Amino acid sequence: MEMVVVAPPAPGALEDLRRRFFATPLQALLSLVSLAIMVLLAWKLLNWAIFSAVFTTSGGPEACQAAAGACWSVIAARWRIILFGLYPFEEQWRSALACVTVVAMTVLSCIPAFWTGRRIALVWGTGTALYYVLMKGGVLGLPYVGEEAWGGLALTLFIFVTTCLIGFPLAICLALLRRSDLPWISRTTGLIIDGVRSLPLISILFTFAIVLPFALPQWLAGDKLYRVILGSALFFSAYQAEIVRGGMQGVPKGQEEAAMALGMSYWQRIGRILLPQAMRNALPATINQFVVAFKETSLVVIVGFFEILASGNAAYGTGDWRFAYVEVYAFIALIYFVFVFSLSRYGAFLERRMSVGER
């Protein structure tokens, strides 16, 4: 005899809805409350940001103040200050191009084809050099613009890129030193790393920007911008060093012993065997650290730099747009959100991709 098993009929849309959201009274209550919050927030936000907002500058600040919703005309009127800061008006295309360079560089280094030490170094080296030439000028017929006039998004990106560029190799050095067999070296390095990690970034930036010139001879003090970048790179490297060290601990000991048995020198072992595997282990945490570093560039506003947050403050703080602070902050938040969110989504994608490989 043949048994015929009939599949239960597929639940209808209504049945599906009931099962997913109204299975029990508690579930129903939870669904309704969540739905109410979502609808309320979405309606308020859309109403403020779009339906009753003013988008054009034609009416000036007065038309904005009369409107019930957002005043996006402040962005239309002041976007140049927010994005470029004090950079000379006619030269602002250079600042914009420099931003594009940084973004292109970041996108390139996210592609696996570029993940060899030499290619990554090439991309970041040329990218940073291009950025520097574009911003500073003085060569190729570009007028000279000093660091004190840099500002807005371009400055934020510059601080981020140089922090990573200096901080990353430094982090690898610190991690290797901390793993050293020589007790004094590993202990001293550990002390430095833990000391930096226990301090707030602001206090380090403050020390490097304002206090360090006292402790340095005149010829070594340099521009405040580079001192601050050095401070933030040091902070970045202390955290990243622990991530790299964690990655190194994940490499089986047999790997290094095998390399030793093959007669490889210390640098060959580190460069060919240990680091590539360690970096692979540490990749998700590293991307996370980049995300944090990008968000933390916003702290340089405290030691007096005209980066995007400070230029945003200036954009609404002066003159007729004093009331439009929410819109300016929303705009800056959106810029940060786009960068940080895409970077962290990329990190999550990488993590998934790598865990597939390991299964």
Add this chain to the structure above:
Amino acid sequence: MVGLLRNQKVRNALLQVFYVGSLAALVLAGVMIARRNLAEQGITSGFDFLYKSTGWDVSFSLLPVTANDPYWWFFLIGIINTLFLGSIGLMMATIVGTVVGLARTSSNELARLLGRTYVDIFRNIPLILQVFFWYAIITHLPTPRAAHEAWGVLLTSRGLYLPAPNIGGVAMALAIVAVIAAVVLPVWLGRTSRLSQPVGERLAIQLAGVAAALACAAVILIVGRLPDLPLLDFPALQGLNLKGGFRIPPEFSALAVAIAIYGGSYIAEIVRGGFKAVGKGQVEAALSLGLSPWRVFTLVKLPLALRAMLPILANQYIWLIKATTMGIAVGFTDFFMIVALTINHSGQTLEAIGILMAGFLTINLSLAAVFNRINKAIALKGNQLRG
């Protein structure tokens, strides 16, 4: 000589001496140059300045303060302000994080979506931007004349005014200690081995302990009450300003709200991770024993999740305490701001930086030590955490 260099041990020793020595030389050179530079400006080094009066004032302090007070008193005020802001911010962030984290792990899709949206938005915007945002919002609130009012609480652009009890400072401190005792006592009584009674009888002793501590607090409050004044002092409009009550400045509220919202989004992820770490088998076993979903949650899921969360949570708390230094952006006089002001006014750069480092090291290490103790006390021995 060359022969000595071929010896591995000698080489290692030399390497270490060279590394540590060059670092020490670097630091020493910096200190020497700094001392010379400062001496040229007529600033003597040393910690004597701690006993001089500052000559400046702070906008917010839990302790009485005047411009005549010495520097060490200002440092103390700064540390207390930092700890006060930190504990309020951490508490609020933990509440926000728990609610959002539970929403993210709930079986309801809409609640999950809501929690996820919250985390995605607030995690990806820098904290300092959020501090500026809330500060701008709060300072644009109505003036004291047109204040928002509810239950004696006034919300104005000059700060949040709360009704304050008319009680002496010492009595207030004692009462707070008694209330803390009321919380700690039952936990301690429950853990101590001196109480070998079964759970039911132990409960009575614990409750008695709580009642005694609370009664102590009440007595202290009544005895320590300032004479001839009502017990609660409500803020009220007088002329153009508000008089009476306890004023929380806008700087404090902006920082606390920002830390609660930003920190909450991180804590939510920690909470979610903690619940994800609870083994499926544990929950299934509890369900098969016939426990109700609520009891499965409180007796199995929550304790296990808490244990998985605690170490990461400790890191997050330390991070958030350090984040209070953003107060300098809006002008809240926390520990770091006092240090920065000291450097500006007295020029005692090296000493002030030293005090800053020592202060944060102490705060971080003690927080880490407390969490390590708790972690060790509640950690499961054996392999119960396996899925």
